[in-house]
Amino acid sequence: MSRQTHNIILEVKKAICGKDNIIVMALVGILSGGHVLIEDVPGVGKTSLALAFSKAMGLNYGRVQFTPDVLPSDITGFSIFDKATGTMKYQPGSVFHNLFLADELNRATSRTQSALLEAMEEGQVTVDGNTYALPKPFIVFATQNPFDASGTSLIPDSQLDRFSIRISMGYPAPENEKEMLIGRRNGANPMDDVKVICNPEMLNNIMDEVSNVFLKDQMFDYIVELVNKTRNHPELSRGASPRATLVLTSMAKAFAYINNRDYVIPTDVQHVFAPVMCHRLLLTQEAEVNERTAEDIAKDIISSVPVPKI
Secondary structure (H helix, E strand, C coil): HHHHHHHHHHHHHHHHHCCCCHHHHHHHHHHCCEEEEEECCCCCCCHHHHHHHHHHHCCCCEEEECCCCCCCCHHEEEEEEEEECCCEEEEEECCCCCEEEEEEEHHCCCHHHHHHHHHHHHHHEECCCCEEEEECEEEEEEEEEECCCCCCCCCCCHCCCCCCCCECCCCCHHHHHHHHHHCCCCHCCHHHHHCCCCHHHHHHHHHHHHCCCCHHHHHHHHHHHHHHHHHHHCCCCEEHHCCCCCCCHHHHHHHHHHHHCCEECCCHHHHHHHHHHHHHHHEEEHHHHHHCHHHHHHHHHHHHHHCCCC
């Protein structure tokens, strides 16, 4: 692990109590060049996690509170007539930041949600036939309430597939909740204590280092076999896409990197497999009746595939 990534984790922990594994997995998602979906009930720190990362990494931060009346043009931008020049002038939308927080994404309409597709996949937006590049790095943190929460709608599968991982904050342990209260004594805000560790250029360099982490041929075979198991599993009506294979590889590289290795081992793949795969899998009706979860099936797949010797 580079000194910067270690220090980023320490700074984020100042604002997020008792969620070390969540912080690490979110950082792995960022370093892999991906986007992070956080699904949980309101009030558990989803927004605070994104804000803490933006501060620690010195990233330009933007946020949109998604509601049914948010329009696609609010996200991507729009063209207006400029009287001075007699031409149409582009007004950038709210997505033009290094870290864009799509807060409660599943409260927006599907049309507005889909406005993020090109940005997340290609790092650009197209408006009125003109393409505009987004700043680098470009990271989307999206939060959503559970699907059965009032006023929510399903995120399209095409957009779900563009999130590298889906994680859940969960409720804090009692000792961590007490620590949270103590940290806010006398009106203090722990977010104010989060220090800047790097900047966008340094983060881009770290991401380049992550992309160069080495995989042996046996590891490529292992990753492909794991993903193919999702496509042939009797309890799944839909498995993971080829994009998921690419994401799993990138995430394994990032996990190896923060564990101070320049090569991937099977444990790296196993550790990130469920967060990468579970939101991409569709269970059969029989599996749902039997109260099986995507996490259960991911564990079964990992245990069923022989681990290569590295």
